[in-house]
Amino acid sequence: MPYxxxxxxxxxxxxxxxxxxPKISLPFYTDIIGMDFIDKLEFSDFTLYFLxxxxxxxxATDAEKKADRHNREGILELTHNHGTEKLGATPYHSGNADxxxxxxxxxxxxxxxxxxxxxxxxxVPFKKRLTDGRMRNIAFILDPDGYWIEVLQDTTASK
Amino acid sequence: MPYxxxxxxxxxxxxxxxxxxPKISLPFYTDIIGMDFIDKLEFSDFTLYFLxxxxxxxxATDAEKKADRHNREGILELTHNHGTEKLGATPYHSGNADxxxxxxxxxxxxxxxxxxxxxxxxxVPFKKRLTDGRMRNIAFILDPDGYWIEVLQDTTASK
Numbered sequence: 001m002p003y004x005x006x007x008x009x010x011x012x013x014x015x016x017x018x019x020x021x022p023k024i025s026l027p028f029y030t031d032i033i034g035m036d037f038i039d040k041l042e043f044s045d046f047t048l049y050f051l052x053x054x055x056x057x058x059x060a061t062d063a064e065k066k067a068d069r070h071n072r073e074g075i076l077e078l079t080h081n082h083g084t085e086k087l088g089a090t091p092y093h094s095g096n097a098d099x100x101x102x103x104x105x106x107x108x109x110x111x112x113x114x115x116x117x118x119x120x121x122x123x124v125p126f127k128k129r130l131t132d133g134r135m136r137n138i139a140f141i142l143d144p145d146g147y148w149i150e151v152l153q154d155t156t157a158s159k
Numbered sequence: 160m161p162y163x164x165x166x167x168x169x170x171x172x173x174x175x176x177x178x179x180x181p182k183i184s185l186p187f188y189t190d191i192i193g194m195d196f197i198d199k200l201e202f203s204d205f206t207l208y209f210l211x212x213x214x215x216x217x218x219a220t221d222a223e224k225k226a227d228r229h230n231r232e233g234i235l236e237l238t239h240n241h242g243t244e245k246l247g248a249t250p251y252h253s254g255n256a257d258x259x260x261x262x263x264x265x266x267x268x269x270x271x272x273x274x275x276x277x278x279x280x281x282x283v284p285f286k287k288r289l290t291d292g293r294m295r296n297i298a299f300i301l302d303p304d305g306y307w308i309e310v311l312q313d314t315t316a317s318k
Binding site: 006015016035053058073077092101103109 | 162163165166167168169170171172173174175176177192193194211212213216217226227229230231232233234235236238250251252253254258259260261262263264265266267268269270274277304306309311312313314315316
């Protein structure tokens with residue numbers, strides 16, 4: 001589309017997924033996926049958690065990351081409806097069985113083989129390993145609620 | 160999370176949604192939402208469309224936008240399974256009725272009142288207008304398949 005002043009300020013700020021248990025999903029998205037926790041909004045019956053990858057090379061403070069929440073892309077919003085953490089299995093649907101809709105979120109990485117080896121060491125379940133199927137530079141891992149996360153090679157990065 | 164070399168290259172590259180008809184969804188996401196079409200991958204029974212907001216102030220060429228596809232955040236991937244465009248209604252599920260899961264994508268804008276007035280002029284259906292409910296700085300519009308798109312004020316922008 002030609003550059004337009006009308007939409008010049010627009011950013012694809014975030015994607016929201018519902019999660020069963022923040023005590024499981026937050027460590028997954030921070031320690032394993034590598035995102036920073038940047039903000040939390042608490043309401044009477046639900047809590048919203050905002051996560052994003054650091055873009056400052058480790059220089060930004062927590063306050064700067066929080067202040068930047070509206071002014072960037074690539075934020076993941078996780079919604080916890082209070083009480084779901086007590087359920088046995090997740091009540092949530094990945095979108096990839098019927099009824100389909102949402103498919104996945106995706107992370108690009110500088111070295112997809114190293115990233116997948118690390119996910120394997122950390123015990124992350126795979127939906128598709130690099131060696132499965134025809135597409136050998138793409139894997140899919142599963143988050144704690146069963147959402148698919150594509151892991152793909154950043155073709156602009158040097159391995 | 161403390162800065163880690165292991166995940167320093169990771170980016171939240173894209174979110175994938177299935178769409179019924181690219182002839183309807185592509186004009187929606189480009190002309191109305193304001194994203195650029197940046198790439199397309201065609202397979203025998205499906206086609207992937209990649210869109211993203213321009214971050215160059217209109218300076219980047221189409222080739223530069225395409226080359227940057229793996230090395231940025233905020234990409235929307237739309238999957239068209241060939242043939243769904245012939246269906247009467249979308250076969251896809253927004254994630255907000257049962258079974259729930261995915262909730263929405265969100266765009267931040269420099270002036271949420273102006274943005275919502277423009278969406279109204281362009282005939283976009285609203286799930287929640289700014290004046291509905293208690294949260295007066297957030298609206299939800301619906302994409303052609305019924306996915307929810309949150310429109311929220313970028314609190315760092317001057318109106």
